[in-house]
Amino acid sequence: MRIGVFVCHCGSNIAAKVDVAEVAKAALNFPDVVFATHEVYTCSEPGQRGIQQAITEQDLDGVVVASCSPRMHENTFRKTVARAGLNPYMMEMANIREHVSWIGQDIEKNTRKAIDLVRIAAAKLVRDQPLLRKSFAVTRRVMVIGGGVAGIQAALDCADAGLEVILVERESTIGGVMAKLDKTFPTIDCSTCVLGPKMVEVAQHPQITLVPYAEVESVSGYVGNFKVEVKRKASYVDFSKCTGCGLCVEKCPSRKSPDKFNEQLGYARAINIPFPQAIPKVAVINRDTCIHFTKGKCGNCEKVCPAGAVDYAMVDRMETFEVGAVVAATGYSLFDITQYEEYGAGRYPDVITSLQYERMLNASGPTQGHVGRPSDGREPKTVVFVSCVGSRDVAKDRPYCSNFCCMYLAKQSILTKDHIPDSKSYVFYIDIRAPKKGYEEFVRRAQEEYGVSYIRGRVAKVYPKGDKLVVRAADTLMGTQVEVEADLVVLAAGVQAATGAPKLAEKLRISYDHYGFFMESHPKLRPIETNTAGVFLAGVCQGPKDIPESVAQGSAAAAKALVLLSKDKLETDPQVSWVNQKRCVGCMKCVQVCPFQAIQEVTLKNGEKKAEVIETVCQGCGICGVACPQSAIGLEHSKDEQILAEVEALCRSWTVASCE
């Protein structure tokens, strides 16, 4: 074999800490290396041309590039050698930047290490073989998990572009948090008026199948061909029959159900339609509070339902969908404000979350838009807003910023003035974060036009004094302590990952961070992709975002799904397992351990049983290879041969060293 070695300076990134010329020189002593050189920027246009030139001139059939991490440029250089007529898999990289020059100070040691890494790469290359991609059919259907604004946007864009879409929503209606909002900043648009039409469009779109009140149970398969098992939770109402007339709700005698949609302000009936604009507009029975289920009596809803949609016998149903791509848009949940005991949330009824306040402000909310204190219904004249409750607080393990609280606090303080002209609002903040178009101006309006007092400082304590709540805080600008006697205290509850997010991530085989937010593939260059091909992210599930960002990411995720499914066929990664049937004794241990059911038992003409890999199903983990005692099954490009070559090359360098 004729190997060429190309050592990269990466400007001074590598050259400053590794003697690249020495590395190239040493490489010439390695088996089969016939050419070695070093280049300032191997990845640059001239750098790549140099490689191609050498391949032709030196008649190379394998190339080692010693530069940055393969996670960075493996594809670049595979394409490079391919353009010169080599098989892309006849290229190996030695990571002498991230793993050497950037972490080691001693040039001599770095150089020795770099030489070893090149030695390893060259040794493996000797055992490499050309690999060919295969193509396989894809299912041109997308599943969007989560029907908030991000999910809705992703679903609509995919559907408009002609893909079939399955939209799975945990609640009985789509709309997510945005549907609960009264107005949106910085325009003070009516939230429902903006979102409503999109929700209707989802319901009416011929390409979209809406699966409400359902959760993802399990995910199998792989990019282009996922199988997603979805659990349709028992709602005890047949959605296909329910017209949303609401008669059942009127006649329901159980009036003490927690009102989830209204953030537990007031109560709902046991059978309930979350809100008038719900999509689909259907009722759901709360089994825990329904008199029929708890006491075995009643049955009003069943009697009055004109459509005969009520079905007490309903049970959870499993349904499996085959899709080519998945968009995760599962949104977020709120930080539990009772963890701030100094604010007395949970003990003092008039300390509420910003989302509860939003419901209060909302004309279709529990108070029909009338702002009243939960304790006595009285209209608050002094309202205090506290920012960063569960954000930017290391003590509560929530060091991150929730991104949009500053803005909605400005909005809510403005709306407060609209609702109660003779009211006075205070906002306690750490910093005001208003970086986007029209945001800063909006906050100024709150301060200047609406006379909202912004006080820079963290609130230390909230305590009742008579029928008022005293809010004590430091005013860090004045350097004094301030106390405000408030009628109502609104806490900007921080954003945290949706309940169950990590579980879903594990089902989708994507990573999530310490706080449960899903991990993007690359923070800068692949913010929509995940490390699992075919799974994309949209909205707050990836990290706190406001509405426009979530919408944009929804569209971006749709675009990624569309690109993926734009062709009917996808190319396989040829780095999959292969069975050498001459060695296979048919013990089927590989079949037993394969997580993807990618290996099957076949019977040869002579009646012998052998294992066989289904290339398009195999994901290339290599678990099988270790289970096979005679190494009959091996993962292409990571075969025993190849890893052994690496290990031995390294050990040889050691034994030789010790001999000198």
Next chain:
Amino acid sequence: MSPQVSYAYYPGCSLHASSADYDASVVAVSRVLGIELAEVPDWTCCGSTPAHNIDSRLSAALCARNLVQVRKMGRDQVTSPCPSCVANLRTADMKMAHKDFAESTNRLLDEPYSGGVTAKSFLQIVYEDIGPQALKELVRKPLAGLKVAAYYGCLTTRPTHVMAFDSEENPVSMDKLLEACGAKPLEFSFKTECCGASMAVPKKEAATTLSGKILELAELIGAEAVVVACPLCQMNLDLRRGQIAAATGQYSPLPVFYFTQLIGLALGLSKEELGIAKLCVSPAKALEKMAAKTPPPEQPERPAKEI
């Protein structure tokens, strides 16, 4: 009753001086609750407020010495009624876990401290080792719904990682114990506010204002008495009542009990045993009110020798 719980007892300076009544009530209550207290022989200053602001190593050394004394008793648990002592003892024990710190500190000592002693506040052991339920069963003279504001002060539960007891912002242990004794603990938001103790000497008005606020809110919510678990809190709220009145312009008549005193009364101990007479602000009114409501004891006073 025979002891079930046994601790080394570190009173700390206050309890042998300004708050002898606290000491008395702790000892008396312990007898009835079956808590054996073995006073640490030859204990010295814990190095609290005065020392640790100036020299944390010296402060730690002072604690370490006392912890060594405890070790020499063959014990690994020590209790003190003073949260400030407890905080300092615990802090020292934690710091001494670090090799370098331990070495340099032990150099100051005749006998090195090698760890292994846990300090707990007396409140904590009554709450955790006896508990409201058991306490309730021992009550002979219920406190007849006396409206109390339980005031924990800054140190009883903080710093959280040091004290590791009850809730940092809204502790409930004392409330539950008093409730078990028949009192009516009120929702009191200033449970852990600062009473200004550490500023009392350099900046008196800081202490008086802060203490004033605490009393003001207690009155506002209708408390008939304030109950504390810290000698310094007690001193600021009780002894400084005149100064507070001068600072705030209004005199609050609220008595300030040690929680051990009220528990003692509920257990049927005499005012004398509990040093009630030592309180500056007379608790007479509160006590009369209780007496008026209390039914006559169903059994005669426990003869002293039995204890």
Next chain:
Amino acid sequence: MPVLDGSELRIIGFLCNWCSYGGADTAGVGRFVQPTDLRIIRMPCTGRMDPLFALKAFLNGADGVLVSGCHPNDCHYAEGNFYARRRLEVLERFLPVLGIDARRFHYGWVSASEGAKWQQVVTHFTEIIHELGPIAKLDPELAVCAIKAMDGAVQPTAAAPAV
């Protein structure tokens, strides 16, 4: 980090491409200085890690073997690290039977985002290996020099290569 100065020992690392290899990259990008003894071999998944690779390395003179993959439940292939955990735990406990100090082998989990953790792992492991010193040699020098001869024999055949 004393080991940065001491002479190097022979440490070989098998890293999962999806997490720890990326974690090592992250450490590099963050310029988290590490001992230089370690040589990393990239694996598709710790599920691919045959304990025999480690044993092969030890018998061939490795002073330490480090395997690092994705945190449990976080495997790119769902189950790879679960199988690895069993296989490698058995290996770790088997080493003392062979007279190899179990501390010469370490397996653990470092995600792609944990650059700082990777620095600690490498530093800590290298320190341990330096404490233990070189592993007992298996065979006399003659084998070594045979190998050397072999290496010498393999010389580039091409006309004066550009260096």
Next chain:
Amino acid sequence: MSQLEILKEAVAKALPDLDLVLGWRQGINILRTAPFIIRSAKDLDNLVWNRLCVNNLSSQLMHLRDKRVGILVKGCDSRSVVQLLQEKLISRESVKVFGLPCTGVVDLKKLSRSVDLDRVEAAVVTERTLELSADQGSLSLPLPEVLADKCLVCKYPNPVIHDALIGEPVEPWAPAELPAQAAFAAMPLAERFAYWREQMDRCIRCYACRNSCPMCFCKDVCLGDSRDPHWQSQETSVREKWMFQLIHAMHLAGRCTGCGECERACPVGIPLLTMKRELNAITQDLFGYEAGVDPAATPPLMTFAVVEEKIKESEW
């Protein structure tokens, strides 16, 4: 009727439905028995069953997968059969198991220390002794001294699986402490490496250990003599020889029933079973798993638990 007669009768009865039956016959001398294949009733005349039937016949089963096979098993041998079934390497329908309760077999290696095996003319096993007679007189040896180590610690003297149990089940005995194992356990870490290096140095790479191992089913595609993949070179350095034993050991992790055939077959007497026992102890401790007792179980390394109770992952 003696156990042997009952056995012959049982085998004779089963023969018609079987292609062959694996049993023992007299070997090259009075003390040796050898495996042999029974095809017809007349072969039964050569069948022997006594304390000298040491071979674990189940190591042949993998090669006879396409036949209907009858097999004679002692308690220890039966565990191999169970393990093979568990791994679906053989099918239950095609094996008929004749179980022989056993009170231990004679270890010829031990015996050869005190007698010249080839000159023994008669051997009788009594309750407590082995009675040997040769031309120049006779010798009586206490059984514990001549029984195989594995028998002294045997937990399963009665076959754990059988279609026919020949004779009465025997009462299991308390496992003895094995001096060899104890000595190894006491050996300091540093010495163990040297110990094995010495032992492995004696290996002649004859692969008798592998060929006699009932769990070693790769046989002619074994990594030991494969050059692709190239796990092993042909050189006879300690490294290569030790590596082969490690391959064997790791492939047996969680599968080895401790039948001891490897060590018995080793012509240079490498204490392979000592190594295997240590390994088995590890899988036993980690996964509470004992190979070859439950046909329905899964070998521990062929599965996993999301939360491993016994595995304490390192802090770092």
